[in-house]
Amino acid sequence: MAYSVNISVEAPIENQxxxxxxxxxxxxxxxxxxxxxxxxxxxxxxxxxASTEDIIKETGEQDKTDDDSTTKEAATFQSSLxxxxxxxxxxxxxxxxxxxxxxxxxxxxxxxxxVLDQVPQEALETKPMVQVYARxxxxxxxxxxxxxxxxxxxASQNELARNRTTPDFHIELLRLRQNWRLKxxxxxxxxxxxxxxxxxxxxxxGMFEVTKAEEECQTTGSPPPSPGAGAGVVPPKSSxxxxxxxxxxxxxxxxxxxxxxxxxxxxxxxxINLLGSGPTSTNPxxxxxxxxxxxxxxxxxxxxxNQLAKEAVQLQAPIPHMVVGNQIMATVLPGIQLIIGLCHSxxxxxxxxxxxxxxxxxxxxLEHSLHQLLRExxxxxxxxxxxxxxxxxxxxxxxxxxxxxxxxxxxELLEMTKSQTLLEQIIQQAQHFFMRLRTEYVxxxxxxxxxxxxxxxxxxxxxxxxxxxxxxxxxxxxxxxVYRTPLVVHVGEKALKCVCRDGRVMHMSYExxxxxxxxFCQIYQHQITAVQGLAKCMGWQYxxxxxxxxxxxxxxxxxxxxxxxxxxxxxxxxxxxxxxxTGVQVAIAQSPRKDFFPGQLVxxxxxxNLGGSFKEVRWDKMEGKNFLNKMELLMSSLTSSQ
Amino acid sequence: xxxxxxxxxxxxxAALKSNIIPNQEYLLQGSVLDSAVEVLLHxxxxxxxxxxxxxxxxxxxxxxxSIRGAxxxxxxxxxxRALDYQDMPWQLRYIGQPEIGxxxxxxxxxxxxxxxxxxxxxxxxxxxGCRMDFEYIVRGYMFRKGRMKITVSKIFKVGQVGQGKPAxxxxxxxxxxxxxxxxxxxxxxxAIAEDMRSFAEQLRPLVQLEKIDxxxxxxxx
Numbered sequence: 001m002a003y004s005v006n007i008s009v010e011a012p013i014e015n016q017x018x019x020x021x022x023x024x025x026x027x028x029x030x031x032x033x034x035x036x037x038x039x040x041x042x043x044x045x046x047x048x049x050a051s052t053e054d055i056i057k058e059t060g061e062q063d064k065t066d067d068d069s070t071t072k073e074a075a076t077f078q079s080s081l082x083x084x085x086x087x088x089x090x091x092x093x094x095x096x097x098x099x100x101x102x103x104x105x106x107x108x109x110x111x112x113x114x115v116l117d118q119v120p121q122e123a124l125e126t127k128p129m130v131q132v133y134a135r136x137x138x139x140x141x142x143x144x145x146x147x148x149x150x151x152x153x154x155a156s157q158n159e160l161a162r163n164r165t166t167p168d169f170h171i172e173l174l175r176l177r178q179n180w181r182l183k184x185x186x187x188x189x190x191x192x193x194x195x196x197x198x199x200x201x202x203x204x205x206g207m208f209e210v211t212k213a214e215e216e217c218q219t220t221g222s223p224p225p226s227p228g229a230g231a232g233v234v235p236p237k238s239s240x241x242x243x244x245x246x247x248x249x250x251x252x253x254x255x256x257x258x259x260x261x262x263x264x265x266x267x268x269x270x271x272i273n274l275l276g277s278g279p280t281s282t283n284p285x286x287x288x289x290x291x292x293x294x295x296x297x298x299x300x301x302x303x304x305x306n307q308l309a310k311e312a313v314q315l316q317a318p319i320p321h322m323v324v325g326n327q328i329m330a331t332v333l334p335g336i337q338l339i340i341g342l343c344h345s346x347x348x349x350x351x352x353x354x355x356x357x358x359x360x361x362x363x364x365x366l367e368h369s370l371h372q373l374l375r376e377x378x379x380x381x382x383x384x385x386x387x388x389x390x391x392x393x394x395x396x397x398x399x400x401x402x403x404x405x406x407x408x409x410x411x412e413l414l415e416m417t418k419s420q421t422l423l424e425q426i427i428q429q430a431q432h433f434f435m436r437l438r439t440e441y442v443x444x445x446x447x448x449x450x451x452x453x454x455x456x457x458x459x460x461x462x463x464x465x466x467x468x469x470x471x472x473x474x475x476x477x478x479x480x481x482v483y484r485t486p487l488v489v490h491v492g493e494k495a496l497k498c499v500c501r502d503g504r505v506m507h508m509s510y511e512x513x514x515x516x517x518x519x520f521c522q523i524y525q526h527q528i529t530a531v532q533g534l535a536k537c538m539g540w541q542y543x544x545x546x547x548x549x550x551x552x553x554x555x556x557x558x559x560x561x562x563x564x565x566x567x568x569x570x571x572x573x574x575x576x577x578x579x580x581x582t583g584v585q586v587a588i589a590q591s592p593r594k595d596f597f598p599g600q601l602v603x604x605x606x607x608x609n610l611g612g613s614f615k616e617v618r619w620d621k622m623e624g625k626n627f628l629n630k631m632e633l634l635m636s637s638l639t640s641s642q
Numbered sequence: 643x644x645x646x647x648x649x650x651x652x653x654x655x656a657a658l659k660s661n662i663i664p665n666q667e668y669l670l671q672g673s674v675l676d677s678a679v680e681v682l683l684h685x686x687x688x689x690x691x692x693x694x695x696x697x698x699x700x701x702x703x704x705x706x707x708s709i710r711g712a713x714x715x716x717x718x719x720x721x722x723r724a725l726d727y728q729d730m731p732w733q734l735r736y737i738g739q740p741e742i743g744x745x746x747x748x749x750x751x752x753x754x755x756x757x758x759x760x761x762x763x764x765x766x767x768x769x770x771g772c773r774m775d776f777e778y779i780v781r782g783y784m785f786r787k788g789r790m791k792i793t794v795s796k797i798f799k800v801g802q803v804g805q806g807k808p809a810x811x812x813x814x815x816x817x818x819x820x821x822x823x824x825x826x827x828x829x830x831x832x833a834i835a836e837d838m839r840s841f842a843e844q845l846r847p848l849v850q851l852e853k854i855d856x857x858x859x860x861x862x863x
Contacts, residue, residue, distance in 0.1 A: 008696050009734055016656075042841050075658075145779070305736040311701040382691060384786070386698045386700075386728040386784050388700060388724035389700070389702040389704075389722040389730070390700040390702055390780070390782075390784055390795075391702075391704075391720075391722055391756065392733055392756060392758075393826045394791050397689060401731055402730075402758070404731065404757065405731040405732075405758050405760045406731075406757050
């Protein structure tokens, strides 16, 4: 159904404003006169279209007369000259179109006869290559910007790095982390330099803090150094980007000083020479690695000294140990003392320390031994033996495990629990050191004094801190294949054990004189047995010998020994007597005796064969390089061929 | 001097009362396949004590005996010896039933008493009337962390007697390794179970160490 619409067409009433005068008056454009408006309208006529409009108009007219819903436009002028005709036609067409559209929409809304469906649209031709090129160009532009920025940053960084001698803080921190344990606690970085993870049970913590070093305020801002100290000596500028702060009690350098010295008349003189002999390098510019290592060493020395001091107080020794301040004094052997001191120099004391002359030098070997002993304690704390079989409990040592099945008694179990303290061990090592020194001295002295049999001593290359071994050969020069006397001396801590040629074992104490006496006795016994060996070579018979002769004067040292030899044909006899104090005496006898005269009691001639009396040989006038050589010459001169 | 004589029984009862004898075992178990064991060993090596010395190996032979008394429950005893350390004593072990405790306990807790013996223990047990139920050979690695002991081991069947070298006649029971985390402690020290659990957490993606309920395992045909 169509609705009738009233349309009114009006011309605008208002005339156009031509001009506005300065006083606000508006001058209207005069409206067009008739002829003028006609001309204007006539210009609007398109004569080429006017005829077709007529034909459409005619057919439209016919349709419209059949239809009641045509417009109420009464004007049926067919004149194309009517100026409103085209307007009217256009309006009518518009109305038609709009009516048709309304009808179509109404029908489509019902969806019974017409349905509105989407027309498949052709996809836009995208031209991907174009897009790619466009994006590429855009990215290239962005990349260029970024690269330029990066280049600039790199250049500035290189410039900075070249100019600056100190490395980056983070690189330094990485290096620090490779060597030391660090952790971050809220804002600060804390490290640990103690031996706790290595098995130490010392209470003192070794925490240090790592901070960034201040920039550039050392050289210019610091006050000038005092004129006395190091004028002209520029401290080496080894600054780094980070600074470590170690606790004040661990600053500086420390070491354990070990002195072995003879008894001092006044004990207080031993206390002076400890401080001040340490190095005073506490230059604040020292590299953090050295600083941390020094602090760790200080902690280690403190723990060691603490342990030794505790033991010194607790142990019951025959001569009690003394702990005074930073020193421990222990008696090693009668007359010899071991002094262990903790030298800790922080370098802050300004007074010059005169180092008084020390009577004995610091013993580096014993200091090293002390360090090793403490490290062993640490090691034992962490490395407990594993159980075998594996289902056993962790902890008991092999001895403990065997104690059950092997029925160990209470004494054995108690013995298992006892262990030697550090102080006892170091005292033992010091004792052995002295024993070895004394034994060497004794043997060297004897070797220098006694040239006739040569004393050759071979010390074992392998030994322990508490036991050494020396093999002594007594032999005569030129006759070493004839006979040599071997001796083995085991040097312990406080005693010596000597195994002689004949298998006898002699235990000696720490007095050096005992060893000396033993060696001298052995020398003279060697002479006698060597003579016997020589006699065998020469063809002489050995008649008798005695190693402990009961004849003659009592010897102050040892016993005299003697032997009697007979020539091959039996006409000469040599008697030799050796003793450590007076040396050698040789006498010869002849058989048959030359001075036989038959007397009242002894009548027959045959008794001359019994042999004459012994006549002593002037041994010092005898030819020969040494005793055996002389004996050899004597024997050869007395040997007659008949 | 009229001191009373202290007998061994007195000392023993005093020790038992003061709770110093480790007679409880806290245990967590798991397993890894052969292909994954290297990674686990590497990890354990880093986590456990004494990194510098390598893992300790062990090679043990275990025999399980049982004796039936008047009651129906047989008494189970285990005898274990170390094949690689012939001079160490043999071990006789009694393991009790795990405590049927609350689920909140992180580990299995069971009583465990072990005694060192000489090699004549097998004869002794046989004379008592025990019969050997089964035996096996275990070979693996041991680690420790503090009081905790971690073993990674492979179980082998014992070969037939008289068949040449026993090493050749061993065949593995499975293609996997058994991982055990255990602590022997006196009773009442339950805090160690928490430490064990946190350590097991550190091994978590490689091996799952957990409580194993043996009763449920027994019902599987």
